[in-house]
Amino acid sequence: MKRRCSRTACPAEAVATLTFDYADSMAVLGPLSATPEPHGYDLCATHAERTSAPVGWQVVRYVTPGRVDSTA
Template sequence: MSHVRRCSRTACRQPAVFTLTYVYADSTAVLGPLAAYVEPHCYDLCAVHAERLTAPRGWEVVRLPVETSGGGPGSDDLEALADAVREAARPPARPEPSPGEPVGEGQETLRRGHLRVVKSDRGEQRPPHHPNG
């Protein structure tokens, strides 16, 4: 007996064919092929609700192509979904400073919410010596 997953939308009885995943850190919603198993923080959607999907202002929706061969999600589909989530989570590339352009005090290496880890652009330096300290 096969268990058909249903759309996560309230009162919808249609079979799910897509999985919606949110990447909150990047304000991105990724809509891809139905995941192989139910994830607690993902939402299964039917074709109608997936087509009508909108995101809040400032969010981006990434829609992955889905094959309609009827064979269910394959490993390539799941890898494409994982790659799209990783790509959405990657910080944007920074342009290289041109010669003669002033360089900032440090380079951001990690960001978690409003906190940043900054690596100094300079080599190891001793703190300045204060005659009174």
């Protein structure tokens, strides 16, 4: 079963999972997790590309090997 983007009113299919590491002030964006994560957010390609972090935080983006990343 395909998962949908967690953003309100977005009907697109999720392709990435966003999680937060509060201790290190870090947002981690990676490939869609194999199973839904209770504290993660599944995002479509558009919302994953637009993801930013609060001031003082960093975003770590993991890319699947072999995939071309247009945001690099």
